[in-house]
Amino acid sequence: MVGRQVRNLMREPIWIALLVIQPLVWLTLYGQLFKRVTHLPGGGFGTTSYITFLAPAIVIMNAFFSGTWSGMAMISDLDRDVVPRFLATPVSRVALVASQVVRSALIAIVQAVIILLVALALGVRIDSGLRGWLIVLVAAALVGAAFAGLSQAIALLTRKEATMIALANFIGLPLLFLSSTLISARQIPHWMQQAARFNPVNWGVDASRAVVLPGTDWGSVGTHLGLLLALTIVMGAFATWTFRVYQRGL
């Protein structure tokens, strides 16, 4: 099942290009654009290199977006009656939902590796070495998986591409900005800081950034990853539940 997802993805050259190019664009453009931001009074960045600040966040941001959009493939499958055909076989019902989630996690990891390699080339140093790399990949995979689960659930409930797109944007953009993805937490208005604490994207960003920058607080990294794991499980359950709802309507 996962093989099918991946293979279909690889078949679209546009997607491959987007997968690789988009994060790089963000990294280089925003990196250059907001270079001086790290010198803002009040600081809180933990480094003067904005690109070091930004890179882990870009990883997470991409995982978030690819997860959120993964539901589109499910809508297309549902529309085309591909799913009923699979349901008439002994394939596990869970596998049908899970394969999308796994796909998103895999994409998140691949993108993460690409971004980190480019960041390294641009002078970013990951402070905690190999352990740090792994943490970033895990955080990316979890964020990708969690939002893929949510996206699947929305796909199964709404079954319409237009609604999916609207919801993805409606949820996605605020989550992006109510976080310290682009700018240090201390620079954000207090109410937004509070909101950000409940933002899963922010959990991923905090954990990844913490291992990239010196002075890692491992406790907080652990907490954030734990929260992401819990969220992934909850979203997985939600997606499975919506799948049952879909089945009942057959």
Add this chain to the structure above:
Amino acid sequence: MDAIVVEDLRKRYGDVQALNGTSFKVAEGEIFGLLGPNGAGKTTTVKVLATLTKPDSGRAEVVFHDVVKEPDAVRRTIGYVPQSSGVDREATGRENLTLQGRIQGMKAKALRERVDELLEVLGLEDAANRVVRGYSGGMKRRLDVGLGLVHRPRVVFLDEPTTGLDPEARTAMWEELGQLARREALTILLTTHYLEEADHLAARLAIMSRGSVVVEGTPNQLKSSLEGDAVTVELSDGKVDDARAIIRALEGVREVRVEGRQLRSRVESGARAIPQILSALDRSGIGVEAVDAHRPSLDDVYLHYTGRDFRSEDEAAE
């Protein structure tokens, strides 16, 4: 041996009672047709048998496995070809078949051979490695059928196999289905709302209307059960009720039904009845546009057993 047993199935979707006590049996190796207009409950019946949905009450067994209690066992023995194409358009024909085989637990080598075999039998070897999005409608349907057959099921459900195909593709599909049935020694349950398709393909059929089976038998049995001929008279003016009374009163006329400006009657002998009908109507000053006599068709069978016209019910439900 009965490959499929359906007993008193009932299923409700919201306000609609889709299945209202459906019962029938299909023997092993038969090609069995479920015939009925749209909305009769055929697709719902197939969905229950293919384990996609559970009935509210009633029992259904496929090759001795209960569809509700042993769904996975059923899924291993059946092939399901849904009404709208279930192929993955972004993959090639070969990939579609291979994935389906893998899901059904086929081993790599056996699967490869089977896929090659099917591609050849379905006439898709040239297109095997092209993405399905480029296939014609007929090719996609053939691939659909192939997907249902990969794992050598004993029973195959074809839900409206030729709907949406042009007449040439449809005839080609009939031939292929016939060949496949013989080759694979399958039991086939097909649903259709095309009378000629049921007549042509099915060895036995059940006519469904409004959620239940109205009558069962071979096409010939069903047609012969309507004794005599069918005579259709089309009036040039609207005096249908008078005409009906007049025709009904004639000797040798068994029943008369009205549809719009047409009167359809069953008579003992068409050759004798026509001149009688025409002169009786003429005497009463009722104009006749056209008249026709024929041996009963499935259309007449349907009309007789359900009291409703197949075509208008079919169109109304669409």
